[in-house]
Amino acid sequence: MNSCLYECQILHQRFTPKAHRFVYRIFMFAIDLDEIAALPKRLALFSNQRRNVYNFCERDFLPTTEIIHQPTPPGPAPAPSAGLKDRVIAHLAAHGIDLAGGRVMLITLPRVFGYQFNPVSFYFCYDQQGRPVASIAEVSNTFKEMKPFVLGPATSATTANAAVFSRRTPKYFYVSPFSDLDVAFDFTLHTPGDKLAIQIDDYAAGERTLTSVLTGSRTSLTNGRLAWFTFKYPFITLRVMALIHWQALQLYLKRVPWFAKSARPEAQRDLYRPHSSIAPPAA
Secondary structure (H helix, E strand, O other), X not given: XXXXXXXXXXXXEEOOOOOEEEEEEEEEEXXXXXXXXXXXXXXXXXXXXXXOOEEEOHHHOOOOOOOEEOXXXXXXXXXXXXXXXXXXXHHHHHOXXXXXXXXXXXXXXXXXXXXXXXXXXXXXXXXXOOOEEEEEEEEEOOOOOEEEEEEOOOOEEEEOOEEEEEEEEEOOOOOOOOOOOOOEEEEEEEOOOOEEEEEEEEEEOOEEXXXXXXXXXXXXXXXXXXXHHXXXXXXXXXXXXXXXXXXXXXXXXXXXXXXXXHHOHHHOOOEEOOXXXXXXXXX
């Protein structure tokens, strides 16, 4: 099995306008999308599209068959409904990347006791020869909006089967009330192996304002290991959401400037499942 687990540490450090730093530990699944059907047969706590402690629902990820909000430039109508790997292949093809016959590894958290939330999920995509050709960072916010960022081709290669993907791009996405929309994401994603190493920096007017670093160590995806992590990190998706709000409260008490989501709807684009604050429902 290519699928595994990563026990991780996450660091967030804000540099301006006021310093703020915190670190916490989680674990994440690394799921080979070709192994989705086989995993529930091996794991008592994991299911595919069915209630369990861990439930992987394909509709929770990369909703590119839905209508995109304010696409730039205007794109074609959404494709017919397709499986998750098919959506990844089609999305990369729209960016000029051919993944036909390749493999996709998704690093994420599934639904945990029915609750699902990932600040960011990562797709690492390999061709038929196992060479890394692209990655996707799928960023979500607490409003359940989602925006994918494609990275590829690799900016450097360490071996034939390992590479680094990087990209700096305007975000045009409301991630935090303490970060304005005139910010660029700077991604540095190393293909996962025995270690996981991912960094996302925020830049405003050329100055780094925030860094987020995810590091981890690989471990086998077995019944015993998954049971241990369930005990060690209970209700992990709910815990992540609680930590986000706890840190937001601390930033508020530090009087870090706050930006309303509804203040600049025109600057939020190329995202899926828009919140009513920027896309009010039709009367």
